[in-house]
Amino acid sequence: MKKLFIAVPLALCASVAVADELQAKVEEMMLSSFKANGIASLDRQKQDEIQQACSSPTPPDAATMQRLQAAEMAKIQWPADGNYTGGDWKEGQKIAASGRGLTWTDKTPNNNGGGCYNCHAMDPNEVSEGTIGPSLEGYAKLRGNGEEIVKYTWGKLWNSKAYHACSDMPRNGYGGILTEAQIRHVMAFLFDPASPVNQ
Amino acid sequence: MNHQRRDALKAGSGLGVLGLLATVGLIRPEMAHAAWNEQAFGAKSLDAAFEVLGAGKPAVSGDVVLNTPDIAENGAVVPVGVVSNIPGTEYVAIMIEKNPYMLAASFTIPEGTQAEVQTRVKMGQTSDVYALVKADGKFYMAKKEVKVTLGGCGG
Amino acid sequence: MRKRIKAVAVCVGIALTAPASAQEELNFDAYREMLADGNPAELYEMEGEELWRTARGPNNATLEQCDLGLGAGVVAGAAAQLPRYFEDAGRVQDIETRLMYCMETLQGIPSKEIIDGKFLQGERAKLAALVAYVVTHSKGEKIAIDLSHPKVKEMYELGERTFYYRLGVMDFSCASCHSQDGKRIRATQLPNITTREGAAEGWGSWPAYRVSSSQFWTMQHRLWDCFRQQRAAEPIFGSDVIIALSTFMAGKGNGIEAKWPGVKR
Amino acid sequence: MASPMRIRAAAKDGVTEVRVLMSHVMETGQRKDSAGEVIPAHFITELTAKHNDKLVLSAEFGPSVSTNPYLAFKFKGGEKGDKITVSWVDNKGDSRTDEAQIA
Numbered sequence: 001m002k003k004l005f006i007a008v009p010l011a012l013c014a015s016v017a018v019a020d021e022l023q024a025k026v027e028e029m030m031l032s033s034f035k036a037n038g039i040a041s042l043d044r045q046k047q048d049e050i051q052q053a054c055s056s057p058t059p060p061d062a063a064t065m066q067r068l069q070a071a072e073m074a075k076i077q078w079p080a081d082g083n084y085t086g087g088d089w090k091e092g093q094k095i096a097a098s099g100r101g102l103t104w105t106d107k108t109p110n111n112n113g114g115g116c117y118n119c120h121a122m123d124p125n126e127v128s129e130g131t132i133g134p135s136l137e138g139y140a141k142l143r144g145n146g147e148e149i150v151k152y153t154w155g156k157l158w159n160s161k162a163y164h165a166c167s168d169m170p171r172n173g174y175g176g177i178l179t180e181a182q183i184r185h186v187m188a189f190l191f192d193p194a195s196p197v198n199q
Numbered sequence: 200m201n202h203q204r205r206d207a208l209k210a211g212s213g214l215g216v217l218g219l220l221a222t223v224g225l226i227r228p229e230m231a232h233a234a235w236n237e238q239a240f241g242a243k244s245l246d247a248a249f250e251v252l253g254a255g256k257p258a259v260s261g262d263v264v265l266n267t268p269d270i271a272e273n274g275a276v277v278p279v280g281v282v283s284n285i286p287g288t289e290y291v292a293i294m295i296e297k298n299p300y301m302l303a304a305s306f307t308i309p310e311g312t313q314a315e316v317q318t319r320v321k322m323g324q325t326s327d328v329y330a331l332v333k334a335d336g337k338f339y340m341a342k343k344e345v346k347v348t349l350g351g352c353g354g
Numbered sequence: 355m356r357k358r359i360k361a362v363a364v365c366v367g368i369a370l371t372a373p374a375s376a377q378e379e380l381n382f383d384a385y386r387e388m389l390a391d392g393n394p395a396e397l398y399e400m401e402g403e404e405l406w407r408t409a410r411g412p413n414n415a416t417l418e419q420c421d422l423g424l425g426a427g428v429v430a431g432a433a434a435q436l437p438r439y440f441e442d443a444g445r446v447q448d449i450e451t452r453l454m455y456c457m458e459t460l461q462g463i464p465s466k467e468i469i470d471g472k473f474l475q476g477e478r479a480k481l482a483a484l485v486a487y488v489v490t491h492s493k494g495e496k497i498a499i500d501l502s503h504p505k506v507k508e509m510y511e512l513g514e515r516t517f518y519y520r521l522g523v524m525d526f527s528c529a530s531c532h533s534q535d536g537k538r539i540r541a542t543q544l545p546n547i548t549t550r551e552g553a554a555e556g557w558g559s560w561p562a563y564r565v566s567s568s569q570f571w572t573m574q575h576r577l578w579d580c581f582r583q584q585r586a587a588e589p590i591f592g593s594d595v596i597i598a599l600s601t602f603m604a605g606k607g608n609g610i611e612a613k614w615p616g617v618k619r
Numbered sequence: 620m621a622s623p624m625r626i627r628a629a630a631k632d633g634v635t636e637v638r639v640l641m642s643h644v645m646e647t648g649q650r651k652d653s654a655g656e657v658i659p660a661h662f663i664t665e666l667t668a669k670h671n672d673k674l675v676l677s678a679e680f681g682p683s684v685s686t687n688p689y690l691a692f693k694f695k696g697g698e699k700g701d702k703i704t705v706s707w708v709d710n711k712g713d714s715r716t717d718e719a720q721i722a
Contacts, residue, residue, distance in 0.1 A: 022511060022512070022515065023515070025512060026512055026515040026516060026519065029512060029516070029594050029595050029598065030516070030519060030521070030595065032593070032594070033589055033590055033593035033594050033595035033596070034581075034586065034587040034588060034589055034590065034593075034595070035587060035588050035590055036587055036588070037587060037588040040522075040582075040585065040586065040587045040588060041587060042587050044521055044522040044523065044585065044586055044587050045521055045522075045586065045587055046521075047519075047520065047521055050520075050525070051520040051521060051525055052520075054520055054525075055515075055518045055519050055520050055527060056518050057518060057529070057533075057548070097353075098353060099351075099352045099353025099540075100353060102523050102524070102585050103582045103583065103585060104582055104587070104588050105582065113353065115352065115353065117353075117540060118352055118353065118539045118540055119539070127346060127348055127380070127541065128348045128349035128350065128540045128541040129538075129540065129541075130537075130538050130539045130540050131536070131537050131538045132530075132531065132534070132537050132538070132539065132544075161525075168526075168530045170523070170524040170525055170526070171525065175523045175524065175525075176523065177523060177524065235664040235665055235679055236679055240679070240681040266388075268382070268384040268385035268388060269384065270380060270381065270382065270384075270385065271382075271385050272382045272385050272386070272541065272542075272565070272619045273565045273566045273619045275565050275566055275567075275568065275685060275686070276389065276565035276568075276685045276686075277385075277685075278385070278388035278389060278689075280388075280691075295683060298683050299649065300681060300682070300683065302681050302683075303680075303681055303683035303684055304678060304679065304680050304681065304683075304684050305678065305679045306676060306677070306678045306679075306692075307676070307677045307678070308676065309673075309674055309675060309676070309677075311673075311675070311694055311695045311696065312675050312676055312692065312693070312694040312695070313634070313692070313693040313694060313695070315692065315693050316676075316678075316690070316691065316692045317689070317690070317691040317692070318684060318685075318688065318689060318690050318691075319389075319684070319685040319688065319689050320683050320684055320685055321645075321647070321682075321683050321684070321685055322683075348380065348540070348541035349540050349541055350539070350540045350541045350542035350566070350619045351539065351540060351542050351566070351619065352539055352540075352583045353540065391638070391691075392638055392640055392689045392691065394640055394687040394689070396625045396640055397622065397625060397640055397642045397687060400622075400623060400625060401622065563687075565685075568644075568685070568686035568687060
């Protein structure tokens with residue numbers, strides 16, 4: 001009887017050990033198989049907590065997701081004056097259409113695109129739209145421009161992981177992909193009644 | 200240099216293809232067959248291209264068939280086929296309306312060769328594609344829109 | 355009568371507020387069909403065939419004695435069974451690392467020259483032409499890599515982990531774009547590599563002639579640019595991460611016909 | 620020197636179909652390189668195809684023809700083993716002639 005008790009934890013340990021060994025090999029490979037090039041340094045190969053938690057086919061349990069999301073929520077930078085407007089939808093349109101920036105062929109880490117069209121439909125006249133994310137056509141026309149939706153949209157643009165820890169969407173503001181001014185322009189592209197998104 | 204050529208050079212200002220071609224000495228006497236139609240390839244509008252080719256306002260004909268996809272995955276390579284069912288077809292041209300220079304390619308069809316050619320062209324954007332056919336001295340045409348899409352991450 | 359009119363008006367109202375055109379299906383079948391005949395990859399295949407038979411390098415030797423896994427000089431069907439473990443090299447190799455190995459051992463062309471080189475240039479461009487030649491001789495073959503070999507199996511498992519590994523400023527993994535059916539980036543359709551069919555589609559259509567750039571890209575080139583778009587650091591040519599991902603895709607797609615060389619956007 | 624063409628010709632029911640792939644940059648003269656310099660135009664301007672010694676097609680290309688041009692056409696006649704010759708000239712004076720036999 002006593003033997004059985006011991007045997008079970010041992011077996012568990014063994015399988016955990018194998019998995020960890022593979023994980024260690026992956027982590028080692030993600031460094032040794034790469035080299036730094038321009039602005040793309042080897043730091044990019046190291047995962048933060050969110051990336052690590054979301055690197056398997058199955059997401060973490062609900063409690064972990066909530067904990068991670070709360071931590072990301074705290075990282076959102078809200079507009080200091082509480083004002084989400086002031087952007088130019090035409091600028092926002094350019095940012096949405098550009099998928100450039102932050103690769104090893106980009107000289108500067110600034111002036112990046114938002115790559116929105118890579119995954120979302122926005123202007124109904126654009127044929128070449130991605131489908132990984134939901135359609136944003138008629139964004140404000142369908143959702144209005146109440147405080148809640150405006151605030152949510154800012155937060156989602158700044159740090160998508162605050163709303164879904166394993167979201168496929170980049171953390172534009174937190175990750176330094178887009179500046180606050182650029183996010184304001186994208187907000188205008190989504191909310192301005194004159195924007196093609198709302199036609 | 201004849202008058203037509205000088206006019207064409209004037210029209211193709213800046214970095215236009217004509218200027219560049221002139222600098223690399225395109226027209227060479229040793230070419231075996233009729234010299235490349237510089238003026239037609241330099242035409243910047245459909246009407247101008249038709250005029251240079253002496254086509255005037257060609258009639259749309261159901262006997263000219265343009266085989267292209269409705270939508271292209273990329274504009275750098277768009278397959279275009281032309282079949283003319285008009286007897287006596289001696290010449291076929293492919294034109295892209297919204298390209299900087301309309302005329303993409305032209306084919307002279309000798310007796311015994313079928314009026315059926317296929318090639319691939321570049322398209323800068325969604326545009327109408329034209330097939331111009333000359334048969335027994337008369338011109339006919341067909342047109343079809345090809346949508347050009349943008350792919351990839353854009354980075 | 356009045357009521358009826360009202361009802362109609364309501365319906366119209368609803369129809370108007372619905373998204374004008376939900377993400378439309380893009381069908382490129384006709385386009386691809388017209389390009390399938392006369393794939394410019396054939397030009398590279400011709401060059402590769404010539405290179406295979408040409409005595410080159412410090413040893414002034416041909417590649418005709420290169421063992422791609424089915425015996426010295428056997429090209430037919432070899433690509434379909436790669437990556438595989440090679441005893442002589444002591445590692446799992448894909449088509450490119452194997453050819454690189456043959457170029458070094460038979461011809462004396464240093465691998466370093468290729469590893470430190472650039473895609474589409476020098477010996478790496480020649481290697482790509484050789485890839486075109488070799489895969490053409492596995493046209494219509496079913497992908498058949500040997501997952502029973504422990505080293506190959508381990509590479510597969512490493513590749514699977516890599517596939518889901520998120521990193522970089524945009525938090526992307528391969529799975530971000532390649533784990534759902536019928537998705538697109540812009541107008542580019544993405545294979546779902548977590549399924550057998552999707553993996554075979556992804557693995558089996560590279561190397562390919564890319565119409566957007568008029569270039570011939572090998573799978574290593576494809577994956578290198580995937581990592582660039584993922585905003586990772588730069589993967590080293592022929593490194594384990596490339597072999598691992600290749601083994602994962604090939605292994606997942608085992609049993610399905612490969613369509614290489616492809617014509618891609 | 621320019622790379623060889625891929626020429627395939629097949630006769631069936633009294634008609635020969637010829638398919639040609641050419642290796643050529645077909646540079647438009649409208650693109651700039653990474654340094655911002657205009658890449659000079661460089662493209663095939665003229666092409667001829669012969670069946671034995673008879674001209675079966677002549678073509679003129681502009682820079683809108685795709686890189687690595689493809690051309691397919693059909694002519695009446697042609698027997699297995701007959702010679703098909705395709706020649707092109709480009710705007711820089713480069714040229715290339717290749718032959719194939721009808722299959």
